[in-house]
Each structure stands twice: as C-alpha cells, then as structure tokens.
Amino acid sequence: MKRLVIVIVLAAALWSGHWFWAASGMKSDISAWFDARRAEGWAADYAALSVAGFPNRLDATLDAPAMADPATGWAWQAPFLQILRLSYDDDHVIAVWPDRQRLASPRVKYDLTSADMRASMVTRGKAATLERATLIADTLRIARVGANPGGGTAMTALNLAIKAQPGSGEKAAYRVALSAAEFAPPARTRRRIATGDVLPPRFDVLKADIAVTLDRPIDRHTLERARPQPVALRIEAARAEWGDMVLEAAGEVTIDERGRADGRITLRARNWRDILGAAVATGALPQVVAGQMQSALEMIAGLAGNPRMLDIPLQLAGGRVYLGPVPVGRAPWLRLP
Numbered sequence: 001m002k003r004l005v006i007v008i009v010l011a012a013a014l015w016s017g018h019w020f021w022a023a024s025g026m027k028s029d030i031s032a033w034f035d036a037r038r039a040e041g042w043a044a045d046y047a048a049l050s051v052a053g054f055p056n057r058l059d060a061t062l063d064a065p066a067m068a069d070p071a072t073g074w075a076w077q078a079p080f081l082q083i084l085r086l087s088y089d090d091d092h093v094i095a096v097w098p099d100r101q102r103l104a105s106p107r108v109k110y111d112l113t114s115a116d117m118r119a120s121m122v123t124r125g126k127a128a129t130l131e132r133a134t135l136i137a138d139t140l141r142i143a144r145v146g147a148n149p150g151g152g153t154a155m156t157a158l159n160l161a162i163k164a165q166p167g168s169g170e171k172a173a174y175r176v177a178l179s180a181a182e183f184a185p186p187a188r189t190r191r192r193i194a195t196g197d198v199l200p201p202r203f204d205v206l207k208a209d210i211a212v213t214l215d216r217p218i219d220r221h222t223l224e225r226a227r228p229q230p231v232a233l234r235i236e237a238a239r240a241e242w243g244d245m246v247l248e249a250a251g252e253v254t255i256d257e258r259g260r261a262d263g264r265i266t267l268r269a270r271n272w273r274d275i276l277g278a279a280v281a282t283g284a285l286p287q288v289v290a291g292q293m294q295s296a297l298e299m300i301a302g303l304a305g306n307p308r309m310l311d312i313p314l315q316l317a318g319g320r321v322y323l324g325p326v327p328v329g330r331a332p333w334l335r336l337p
Contacts, residue, residue, distance in 0.1 A: 016055070023051040026058050030083070037224070042067040043075070059084045071221075072337045073106030092129075095119045102145070105337075109145040111152075114138060129222035130174075135160040151188070157181040165211070171231060172217035174260050179207040199243045208238040227336040230255050235265065245278070247272040253316055259335035260319045269311040272297065286329075293328055 027049055037044035046065040053059035060083045068075035082096040097117040103110045116138040122131045136159055143152025158180050165173040183203040190199055214228040222228060231254065238249040239301070246269070253263030269275050280290045297310060314323040316331045 019054050020085055026060055027051055041070050057187050058087050058088055075104040089100045091123050093121050111143050114140045130218040132163040151186055155180045155183045172214045176210045203242045205239055205241040209236040229255050230334050244271045245274045255334050260335040261316045261331050261334055263316055265314045265336040
C-alpha cells in the first residue's frame, strides 16, 4: 500500500511538473508571437496573459488584445480572447471570442456582437497546417460603427466549416460549407429593394458548399505573411431564398495571380425580375445594364417555357461577365486581404 501511495505521489508530481512546463511554454509562445508582429511593424498588444486549466487543460486568456496589420489596413480588438486546448494534445485548439468585438477595414469599422462565438481547429506538423476547422456564432450582428442602434446585418446562427482535401500537390484544396440561419440584411437595404412588406426581414435559406484551391496551405504563418490566394473555385451548390425570390448557383472558375476569374457559373433564378430589380436597387448593377439584361432574359425565359424560372449561364473572362456574347458587367476580384 505504501509503495502504491509513493507511485501515485510521484506520478502526480511528474504530471504537475509537465503541466506547469506546458503552461509556461504556451505563455512564452503567445508572447513571442506578439513580439514578432510588433517587430514587423504591426500594432499588436494585450493588457495581460494568463494560463489556467490544471491538470488536463491549458486555457490561455488574453485581456484586451488588439492587432492591426499596416500592410492591409485591417485591425481587430476585443475585451478578451481565449485559446483553449488539452495539455496532452497540441494539434486541437479552440478559440472563444467575447460577446463584443470591433473589426476595422481601411474604409469602415464594424462592431460584432454575439451570444456565443467560438472556433475549433485541428492542425498537423510543426507548421500547424490546417486539417479542419469549424466556426459557430449564435445571435450574430454586424453593424457599422456609428450606425443606428439595431441596424446592421444579423443572423440567429452562423456555421462555417472547412476541411483540407487530399491529393492537391503543392497547392492546397479545401471544402468549405457555410450556412446562416435567419439571415437578416440591414433594414435600409431591404427598403431600397422593396417598399412595405413585400420582402420578409429574413432569408428563409442561405447556404453554400464550395471547393476552393489555394496557392499554398493555411497554417500558423497565414496571418504573419502574405495570405494564401485562391487559384480555383468550384461552387458545388449555393442557395438563397428570400420571400418569393430564389437564387441558386453552381459552376467552376480558375483565378489568376491578379484575382481575375475565368470560367462558367450557372444561375437558376425564380422570380428573376425581382432579383434583377434588387441588384439595381442596391447599386450592384447599373440601371442601363439591367435594362439590356432584362430584354435578353425575357427572351431566354420565353424559350424555356417558364417566365418565372430562369437558367442563366454566365461566362467569366478577362475580368468581365458575359451572358452569351454580351458583356453584362465586371467580374469580381477574388483576392484575400
């Protein structure tokens, strides 16, 4: 019995020593990362750093973290950030954000509020190359700083999942799934599209399943260096339902080093005239172009035999979007900031 007690005491002492060594290493790694960012010209700081969770967890809490990348003009700050993992598993990390954060782009600042926002990430190797990750946010609202209270974009739940795909060679292929429950665009946007109660305040469905290939993998250096950039994108399925308007998309494009997409995307639209009007109302499509498109689409819908449903094959080439031989607008530039 005495020997058993001695063994238990020794094991507890060894495990305690391991935990305190791992906790010290975690604090040192986080502190060194912030030091390295400041050496590169970032504004990167926090008020305090602590690690708890003994005996099986390593729960790091950063008080008042703030970061700004001068190369891109993006910045982020929050009251705290938690980074959680098991003391015996370096490859699985959970991040927990507070109920209020601020995100700034070069042109505008946003307040993000949520009831719960966290991410789980599994990596491999010394470079912490991404294997899979999920992000969930409950009761998320994104509002411009200074906007009217209660405005902005809101959703009751956001779910984002990404998983690395095998066999991509030097590049990195990922499958991305996105869904937003009860997605509500800003009230001002809805009023610009339609007056009265023509459109409900929320989307019935908003989801997408996309395969994307990047020029290099996502890893621990992604925030520190130039971002991995997409070189190919395949929309397996995307669907948005807003009142009587339904829009689906599928297709595949390649992307050059400037972010220009070339390929083909097919849109299926129900009540497509309303969707076209919405694009004009929000400024996404000039009125003169919309008029030309409507004439062509009326003909296509008539030939298909269903004036409410429309299949639209769009060709992307040379930085422009074509409906058949007719250019109808500029193609989006697909570059990560």
